[in-house]
Amino acid sequence: MKAVGLIVEYNPFHNGHLYHVQQSRKQHGADCVIAVMSGSFLQRGEPAIVNKWSRAAMALHNGVDLVIELPYIYSTQHAEHFAFGAVSLLEAMKCDSFCFGSENGSISSFKQLYDIMAQYEEPLNELIRQYSKEGNSYPRAFSLALQSLNIKLENDIDLAMPNNILGFQYVRAGLANNYHIRPSLINRVAAHYHDSALPSGHIASATSIRKALMDEVAEDVQSFMPAFSWNELNEYAVKNNLLHSWEQYWPFLQYTLVSHSAEQLSQIYEVEEGIQHRLKEAALLSESFEQFMANVKTKRYTYTRIQRICIHILNNVSKQKMKQLMHKPSYIRILGFTDKGRQYLSEKKKQIELPIVTKPGSFTDEGLALDIHAATIHSLPLPYEQRRQVLQREYKQPIILKKACL
Amino acid sequence: MKAVGLIVEYNPFHNGHLYHVQQSRKQHGADCVIAVMSGSFLQRGEPAIVNKWSRAAMALHNGVDLVIELPYIYSTQHAEHFAFGAVSLLEAMKCDSFCFGSENGSISSFKQLYDIMAQYEEPLNELIRQYSKEGNSYPRAFSLALQSLNIKLENDIDLAMPNNILGFQYVRAGLANNYHIRPSLINRVAAHYHDSALPSGHIASATSIRKALMDEVAEDVQSFMPAFSWNELNEYAVKNNLLHSWEQYWPFLQYTLVSHSAEQLSQIYEVEEGIQHRLKEAALLSESFEQFMANVKTKRYTYTRIQRICIHILNNVSKQKMKQLMHKPSYIRILGFTDKGRQYLSEKKKQIELPIVTKPGSFTDEGLALDIHAATIHSLPLPYEQRRQVLQREYKQPIILKKACL
Numbered sequence: 161m162k163a164v165g166l167i168v169e170y171n172p173f174h175n176g177h178l179y180h181v182q183q184s185r186k187q188h189g190a191d192c193v194i195a196v197m198s199g200s201f202l203q204r205g206e207p208a209i210v211n212k213w214s215r216a217a218m219a220l221h222n223g224v225d226l227v228i229e230l231p232y233i234y235s236t237q238h239a240e241h242f243a244f245g246a247v248s249l250l251e252a253m254k255c256d257s258f259c260f261g262s263e264n265g266s267i268s269s270f271k272q273l274y275d276i277m278a279q280y281e282e283p284l285n286e287l288i289r290q291y292s293k294e295g296n297s298y299p300r301a302f303s304l305a306l307q308s309l310n311i312k313l314e315n316d317i318d319l320a321m322p323n324n325i326l327g328f329q330y331v332r333a334g335l336a337n338n339y340h341i342r343p344s345l346i347n348r349v350a351a352h353y354h355d356s357a358l359p360s361g362h363i364a365s366a367t368s369i370r371k372a373l374m375d376e377v378a379e380d381v382q383s384f385m386p387a388f389s390w391n392e393l394n395e396y397a398v399k400n401n402l403l404h405s406w407e408q409y410w411p412f413l414q415y416t417l418v419s420h421s422a423e424q425l426s427q428i429y430e431v432e433e434g435i436q437h438r439l440k441e442a443a444l445l446s447e448s449f450e451q452f453m454a455n456v457k458t459k460r461y462t463y464t465r466i467q468r469i470c471i472h473i474l475n476n477v478s479k480q481k482m483k484q485l486m487h488k489p490s491y492i493r494i495l496g497f498t499d500k501g502r503q504y505l506s507e508k509k510k511q512i513e514l515p516i517v518t519k520p521g522s523f524t525d526e527g528l529a530l531d532i533h534a535a536t537i538h539s540l541p542l543p544y545e546q547r548r549q550v551l552q553r554e555y556k557q558p559i560i561l562k563k564a565c566l
Numbered sequence: 567m568k569a570v571g572l573i574v575e576y577n578p579f580h581n582g583h584l585y586h587v588q589q590s591r592k593q594h595g596a597d598c599v600i601a602v603m604s605g606s607f608l609q610r611g612e613p614a615i616v617n618k619w620s621r622a623a624m625a626l627h628n629g630v631d632l633v634i635e636l637p638y639i640y641s642t643q644h645a646e647h648f649a650f651g652a653v654s655l656l657e658a659m660k661c662d663s664f665c666f667g668s669e670n671g672s673i674s675s676f677k678q679l680y681d682i683m684a685q686y687e688e689p690l691n692e693l694i695r696q697y698s699k700e701g702n703s704y705p706r707a708f709s710l711a712l713q714s715l716n717i718k719l720e721n722d723i724d725l726a727m728p729n730n731i732l733g734f735q736y737v738r739a740g741l742a743n744n745y746h747i748r749p750s751l752i753n754r755v756a757a758h759y760h761d762s763a764l765p766s767g768h769i770a771s772a773t774s775i776r777k778a779l780m781d782e783v784a785e786d787v788q789s790f791m792p793a794f795s796w797n798e799l800n801e802y803a804v805k806n807n808l809l810h811s812w813e814q815y816w817p818f819l820q821y822t823l824v825s826h827s828a829e830q831l832s833q834i835y836e837v838e839e840g841i842q843h844r845l846k847e848a849a850l851l852s853e854s855f856e857q858f859m860a861n862v863k864t865k866r867y868t869y870t871r872i873q874r875i876c877i878h879i880l881n882n883v884s885k886q887k888m889k890q891l892m893h894k895p896s897y898i899r900i901l902g903f904t905d906k907g908r909q910y911l912s913e914k915k916k917q918i919e920l921p922i923v924t925k926p927g928s929f930t931d932e933g934l935a936l937d938i939h940a941a942t943i944h945s946l947p948l949p950y951e952q953r954r955q956v957l958q959r960e961y962k963q964p965i966i967l968k969k970a971c972l
Contacts, residue, residue, distance in 0.1 A: 419822075419882040421882075
């Protein structure tokens with residue numbers, strides 16, 4: 161069987177994702193579509209709007225055959241680590257290729273960029289560091305550094321687009337590690353990642369969809385997502401009396417920033433350069449996470465970087481722990497599969513070298529323990545009975561979708 | 567001027583306290599009544615129902631002339647440390663005597679008990695330890711140990727009464743440290759400390775008053791407290807939309823127990839014998855603090871001991887920090903005074919050796935920093951604007967009551 165891999169967050173699953181799944185399958189003539197999906201906390205430093213089980217179910221009902229979890233140690237990181245974890249897991253799953261969306265560019269221009277990066281590594285990194293210090297976001301610093309060195313790509317990639325930065329890191333992860341998996345690209349249609357208003361048409365960014373959901377104009381988003389996603393979101397919101405956002409975790413973050421000393425906070429992963437003092441001060445002065453972020457924000461730090469730091473504080477993840485865990489993936493955690501996904505697993509299981517975890521209760525790994533820990537923290541705002549069910553699910557078998565259910 | 571000292575929590579100030587103030591002044595012919603009062607967190611391991619400023623105001627409007635704060639390092643401890651801190655502060659304030667309420671006994675029987683304790687220290691302590699291990703509360707273990715050694719006091723003190731245990735420790739603190747301050751005693755009228763139902767008459771225990779307030783039968787307690795206390799409680803509840811209880815801090819405690827490792831929790835003061843595992847397990851299974859306590863409770867630990875452990879976890883107070891701070895008081899923090907209290911201070915200030923702190927903003931001390939830290943944690947459930955005002959008050963001058971206000 162031939163498999164194509166996707167790197168996703170599905171926060172939540174919408175029509176753009178559906179298009180990505182369908183095009184990837186078609187373009188590669190794949191028998192099986194495998195998605196590696198962030199678990200409880202996401203790359204931009206946010207809690208997932210619904211838990212991983214709901215998001216995996218959305219994927220399985222919309223053309224994905226197998227969903228594996230991108231562990232916390234990769235899912236909450238900047239593009240390079242995120243991409244390394246995700247591509248390594250798809251390589252471990254023996255996918256023939258992986259397919260990502262990009263605003264512009266082609267695979268060959270991403271590869272060319274990789275060659276240039278390898279050639280100019282030191283001066284480029286030095287310039288990126290310099291531009292970042294001056295308050296530019298990573299994409300912007302990257303782009304300015306290329307300009308400074310007079311590097312012009314044959315097929316221009318707009319590196320101010322976060323998906324292009326991610327795309328580049330995906331391609332790089334494959335090439336730098338001599339993986340067999342081949343990168344490929346689908347042009348993104350319509351929506352831009354950062355758009356916050358819903359567009360016309362039937363494709364909108366997840367950002368704008370989340371915003372509409374939180375602003376209680378939920379019906380507006382119905383036309384931008386498959387029916388199953390829409391129903392799942394509604395059921396989740398009714399059953400749990402919430403969709404997750406930073407605001408529900410704000411009391412915990414505030415409490416931690418107030419109760420912990422600057423010295424204790426400095427042990428947390430990514431807390432650097434004395435930012436803990438700034439965070440502590442802002443915590444006492446803010447009524448909400450939104451206000452907190454506005455109080456903390458400086459030119460020196462991007463919004464995303466601060467949010468990621470806060471995620472690590474919320475989850476109490478130390479530098480020491482991350483150092484110990486940040487190696488190549490050591491397990492493949494299955495969140496769910498369809499009949500086709502099951503077939504693929506049984507066909508490939510002898511070739512797959514990493515342990516395949518379907519019941520975390522019977523497998524011991526510090527990285528997996530951290531994923532379960534993060535799921536526990538993510539579940540804290542839920543009503544007691546719902547939380548109990550979600551946490552039981554963590555230790556049980558994954559979602560299994562029979563053909564008849566589709 | 568002659569001063570009598572009282573050791574109090576005023577949680578909240580009621581008619582029994584009023585009687586205690588009036589009788590102490592009368593019995594000692596005192597010009598000035600000085601109360602050393604627990605700050606934000608109390609001896610039984612609970613948050614104060616209203617903050618220290620409200621409780622100090624209640625005291626000053628009801629016959630107390632000077633209120634000083636019993637620091638966190640003493641206020642959240644078992645009887646021996648609590649008594650040592652309180653009596654040492656009253657000694658430092660140059661009080662002639664201190665006066666405590668007792669269910670029975672006389673000062674001479676407390677003194678006799680002290681002599682016996684000094685004589686039988688080792689076997690007594692060994693027996694108390696043994697009986698405590700078997701699941702007896704400290705008072706009960708104490709009483710059983712005396713029985714085992716066949717010690718009979720001339721005037722029997724019922725050591726199962728928590729106030730008698732405290733009383734004994736007050737007397738002991740004075741004698742053991744060769745203090746000048748003289749202990750004295752007032753017989754408690756009517757209510758028992760542990761009573762949870764409101765009695766007839768006009769004196770009820772603070773426990774039963776708190777219970778009635780929390781159960782929203784607040785009007786029932788009006789006849790058991792001075793008008794100022796009643797008004798202050800009502801204003802506090804309306805302004806802040808709450809009276810403080812453990813339930814408001816439960817989400818923070820639960821979050822900490824879930825997010826911190828057993829190893830991290832073991833650094834916290836009083837977390838011993840692996841109880842952190844039990845606490846962590848119960849945290850996930852409980853919906854409220856009440857349920858949590860029911861889940862955690864074993865014969866091995868008294869309710870109060872577990873609550874005190876939880877207070878230290880909530881305030882993130884480590885063994886290391888407590889070890890560093892648990893010495894003789896190093897400052898006297900004034901929460902408020904009347905004209906008479908001010909007179910006393912100016913008359914005695916040359917004799918008082920400890921620094922007198924009225925504006926914490928201009929005085930540096932690690933113990934005082936912990937008191938302010940605890941006040942900050944205590945304030946977290948308040949609405950933003952109220953919290954801001956309370957925390958400003960922490961750094962400003964104390965409450966000053968002119969004669970005209972009384």
